[in-house]
Amino acid sequence: MGFPLIGETGHWLLQGSGFQSSRREKYGNVFKTHLLGRPLIRVTGAENVRKILMGEHHLVSTEWPRSTRMLLGPNTVSNSIGDIHRNKRKVFSKIFSHEALESYLPKIQLVIQDTLRAWSSHPEAINVYQEAQKLTFRMAIRVLLGFSIPEEDLGHLFEVYQQFVENVFSLPVDLPFSGYRRGIQARQILQKGLEKAIREKLQCTQGKDYSDALDLLIESSKEHGKEMTMQELKDGTLELIFAAYATTASASTSLIMQLLKHPTVLEKLREELRAHGILHSGGCPCEGTLRLDMLSGLRYLDCVIKEVMRLFTPISGGYRTVLQTFELDGFQIPKGWSVMYSIRDTQDTAPVFKDVNVFDPDRFSQARSEDKDGRFHYLPFGGGVRTCLGKHLAKLFLKVLAVELASTSRFELATRTFPRITLVPVLHPVDGLSVKFFGLDSNQNKILPETEAMLSATV
Numbered sequence: 001m002g003f004p005l006i007g008e009t010g011h012w013l014l015q016g017s018g019f020q021s022s023r024r025e026k027y028g029n030v031f032k033t034h035l036l037g038r039p040l041i042r043v044t045g046a047e048n049v050r051k052i053l054m055g056e057h058h059l060v061s062t063e064w065p066r067s068t069r070m071l072l073g074p075n076t077v078s079n080s081i082g083d084i085h086r087n088k089r090k091v092f093s094k095i096f097s098h099e100a101l102e103s104y105l106p107k108i109q110l111v112i113q114d115t116l117r118a119w120s121s122h123p124e125a126i127n128v129y130q131e132a133q134k135l136t137f138r139m140a141i142r143v144l145l146g147f148s149i150p151e152e153d154l155g156h157l158f159e160v161y162q163q164f165v166e167n168v169f170s171l172p173v174d175l176p177f178s179g180y181r182r183g184i185q186a187r188q189i190l191q192k193g194l195e196k197a198i199r200e201k202l203q204c205t206q207g208k209d210y211s212d213a214l215d216l217l218i219e220s221s222k223e224h225g226k227e228m229t230m231q232e233l234k235d236g237t238l239e240l241i242f243a244a245y246a247t248t249a250s251a252s253t254s255l256i257m258q259l260l261k262h263p264t265v266l267e268k269l270r271e272e273l274r275a276h277g278i279l280h281s282g283g284c285p286c287e288g289t290l291r292l293d294m295l296s297g298l299r300y301l302d303c304v305i306k307e308v309m310r311l312f313t314p315i316s317g318g319y320r321t322v323l324q325t326f327e328l329d330g331f332q333i334p335k336g337w338s339v340m341y342s343i344r345d346t347q348d349t350a351p352v353f354k355d356v357n358v359f360d361p362d363r364f365s366q367a368r369s370e371d372k373d374g375r376f377h378y379l380p381f382g383g384g385v386r387t388c389l390g391k392h393l394a395k396l397f398l399k400v401l402a403v404e405l406a407s408t409s410r411f412e413l414a415t416r417t418f419p420r421i422t423l424v425p426v427l428h429p430v431d432g433l434s435v436k437f438f439g440l441d442s443n444q445n446k447i448l449p450e451t452e453a454m455l456s457a458t459v
């Protein structure tokens, strides 16, 4: 259980994935530790995880570490329980419907095309993780929420957001200079900025050619008979940015890293796109070329994204509190304790995956479908009633990124070796990932003024 108060938090932060695996090897799939200011039982293995995920609301209930709960706020989907949770999910599900995704798609494609063009025209190597964070933040603010915040303010908001995310998992000690205090300060600034953006948006509805997630959220809450208060809207938008930004930036970076490491995979992807008439040369920065049905026909692309999410799953696991004592793998899990179900460790030890450490997208092909035996071996988006609400949006974003990378960019690792990976707050390369991008056809690299501004230090 480690030291008083801090428990094994230091070991956990320093050892990365080794923390979980070394203790699992010593104690088995269910063991206790002490992290982020509280005792915790960590659970690995499909059968054990199934029991936790299917036991939501009667055996267990969501309970993120105190820092996460306090910083995200009480009105969020991930912090709510019981009927409130069920109702919130109904209201939020409208923003991830098929029609909603279809309407965001052209905007997502445009933001990605624009970003890749800027990366390709940049004379030096790009820090991919840092730029992917900017890209997903921009996507969340501009496309998902439809905010028209001036570039300069957006840059400032991004910096505050980074401070917020860095401290979402911190010891809940509210002292000057503590991570938790910095997180609280960041939350206050963000809430102020979001309130301003929401008010401006509600006043100005002209010039919009699609309904963004915030429009749909407000509409959906009215349809469900409960108009959202300003505080609920602020917490809701903060949660959406948080959920979309760090996870998707992590997966985008891992995708680029794997395409770099495995040129044959990239070539096979290009072949598939070519066969479907989707591979383009980047000459047309127009929006609207991709549609959902075109993407869903791309089987190999689907396998690549699934494999990235298996081997480089952004989130380690999910947190719960025990509502009634129950048994798991021969151990008693006492009422009132905290439990963390492990996504990464469960996937890394799943017997259904052959050569589990090898990047092999074909394991998800129709012929092999290694994930077909038991759905709790593969859970990058969690499972049960708390399955990720934004998983289709996240996969859509990653697919568009892969299509655009394959179509318009040549890219090379700018360092001698690939970087080390760390896991907190989400999986990412320790020093970013340094990559030099080149457009496939440099004559066609026209940069839009907005993108030029974006690369110069702001978002």
Ligand code: HEM
Pocket: 062, 077, 078, 079, 089, 239, 240, 241, 243, 244, 245, 247, 248, 251, 313, 314, 315, 317, 318, 319, 343, 379, 380, 381, 382, 383, 385, 386, 387, 388, 389, 390, 391, 393, 394
């Ligand atoms: C690659 C990207 C993503 C990954 C790996 C991911 C992963 C997850 C996981 C594992 C959970 C379940 C946590 C638990 O069991 O407690 C979750 C929940 C959630 N995700 Fe995602 N997510 C991603 C992207 C997104 C996006 C883009 C959004 C929305 C814009 C989103 C919104 C949410 C929300 C609202 C929840 C809470 C659901 C609930 O408690 O009922 N996620 N996500």
